[in-house]
Amino acid sequence: MEGSIAEMGKFIGAGLSAFGMGLAAIGVGNVAGNFLAGALRNPSAAGGQTATLFIGIAFAEALGIFSFLVALLLMFAV
Incomplete structure (x- = not known):
């Protein structure tokens, strides 16, 4: 019973x-x-903000990858 609750x-x-x-x-x-x-x-300012766009996307995606790794660790490593 104890093992099934942990699972x-x-x-x-x-x-x-x-x-x-x-x-x-x-x-x-x-x-x-x-x-x-x-x-x-403002199309003329868009070129200067492209680097900021990619940094924002990278940070948001990194949190998703971290969440995926936590899910995998919980399922298989514990």
């Missing part, structure tokens, strides 16, 4: 950490959408 907790934790992957996807969409909205309002 259940492990999979619940992995499922909860998987929400981070979905939220990271929403974050990347937010960053790209706001950049596009700003670029359409």
Whole structure:
């Protein structure tokens, strides 16, 4: 009985950490959408903000990858 409760907790934790992957996807969409909205309002300034766009996307995606690794660790390593 004790092992099955531990298994259940492990999979619940992995499922909860998987929400981070979905939220990271929403974050990347937010960053790209706001950049596009700003670029359409002021096309001459869009070129100077492209590096900031890629940095924002990289940070948001890194959080999703970290969440994926936590889910894998909970499922297989513990």
